[in-house]
Amino acid sequence: MNPDPRSTAQPLSIATMLTPAERLRVDAAGDGWYRTIHRDSVAEVVQDLKTQRAGAVVLSVARCDSAERSAVAALVREFPRVPTVALLTDVDRSAPQTMLSLGSTGVRQLVDVREADGWRELRNYLLTTRVEDIQREALGQLAIDLAGVSHDCWLFFETLFLVPAHVCTVRALARRLDVLPSTLMSRFFRAELPAPKRYLAMARLVRAARLFENPGFSVANIANHMDYSSPQSFGRHVRMLLDMTALELRETYDGRGMFECFRSTLILPFLERLRRLRPLAPTWGSPKTREIFH
Numbered sequence: 001m002n003p004d005p006r007s008t009a010q011p012l013s014i015a016t017m018l019t020p021a022e023r024l025r026v027d028a029a030g031d032g033w034y035r036t037i038h039r040d041s042v043a044e045v046v047q048d049l050k051t052q053r054a055g056a057v058v059l060s061v062a063r064c065d066s067a068e069r070s071a072v073a074a075l076v077r078e079f080p081r082v083p084t085v086a087l088l089t090d091v092d093r094s095a096p097q098t099m100l101s102l103g104s105t106g107v108r109q110l111v112d113v114r115e116a117d118g119w120r121e122l123r124n125y126l127l128t129t130r131v132e133d134i135q136r137e138a139l140g141q142l143a144i145d146l147a148g149v150s151h152d153c154w155l156f157f158e159t160l161f162l163v164p165a166h167v168c169t170v171r172a173l174a175r176r177l178d179v180l181p182s183t184l185m186s187r188f189f190r191a192e193l194p195a196p197k198r199y200l201a202m203a204r205l206v207r208a209a210r211l212f213e214n215p216g217f218s219v220a221n222i223a224n225h226m227d228y229s230s231p232q233s234f235g236r237h238v239r240m241l242l243d244m245t246a247l248e249l250r251e252t253y254d255g256r257g258m259f260e261c262f263r264s265t266l267i268l269p270f271l272e273r274l275r276r277l278r279p280l281a282p283t284w285g286s287p288k289t290r291e292i293f294h
Helices: 020-029 042-050 066-078 095-105 116-127 133-145 151-162 170-177 181-190 196-211 219-225 231-242 246-252 255-266 268-276
Strands: 012-017 034-038 056-060 084-088 109-112
Touching (some): 012 020, 012 042, 012 116, 020 116, 034 116, 042 056, 056 116, 066 095, 084 095, 109 116, 133 196, 151 170, 151 196, 170 196, 181 196, 196 219, 196 231, 196 246, 219 231, 219 246, 231 246, 255 268
Parallel strands (some): 012 034, 012 056, 056 084, 084 109
16 A cells, blocks of 8 residues: 655645635645645746746636736746646636636646545646656666666665755765665775766756756756755756756756666666665665655
């Protein structure tokens, strides 16, 4: 049985533009599963996306009048990888036309919550955003590539793509895996593999490349999302790993392309060595390790 997501991860933050009555109902439906940031305009919602306060958007059909429609279209265009949901709680005379207009803005997900099942549908849809799609794609392919590796080897790679963005050093990664940093590094060295630091750094660039698919994010926004100390620090990181600027990264790779770079340089050439690798201390199954996704 899957564990209750409320006990294993921070709630997803949702930026909303809703009526006062809808705010109360959306809050009640998300009890412990997600947290809401209620706004009065699309412009405020966009600001929440840029500052990493929100990972998804819920817009009321009743609030998306002609004055906001162009702003909704711009939001969807500038942040195509951010899930945006239209919420229908009532049908008045203008609702059918508004729904048609929302479709023309690019909003593809409409949830009708006039029935109880609608609230479950809304919650389930939003919770699928907890793990970004590029992370799911990466782990799906790695599960095929790394078939036959030890359990703790797989746990290392799974953790690379599931830990929060602020886990950006080998020391922090080792803490999540309940292994000494020196032990982790020495086992990769003895196996004649690239250093764990390089695996972590390249995995972070996969996430960054997916964020770059949203034209609304600047380099500074992405540096903030990925918990770099500054845009300059992010730029130096990209230059060191790929010998290109952050803007060239945006022009060269999308998320999938960056993952293929990760795979072709760090996985495929080393498959036999990875199958012999036991990177973690014998205590990999301790309670601390089981908290890696917190």
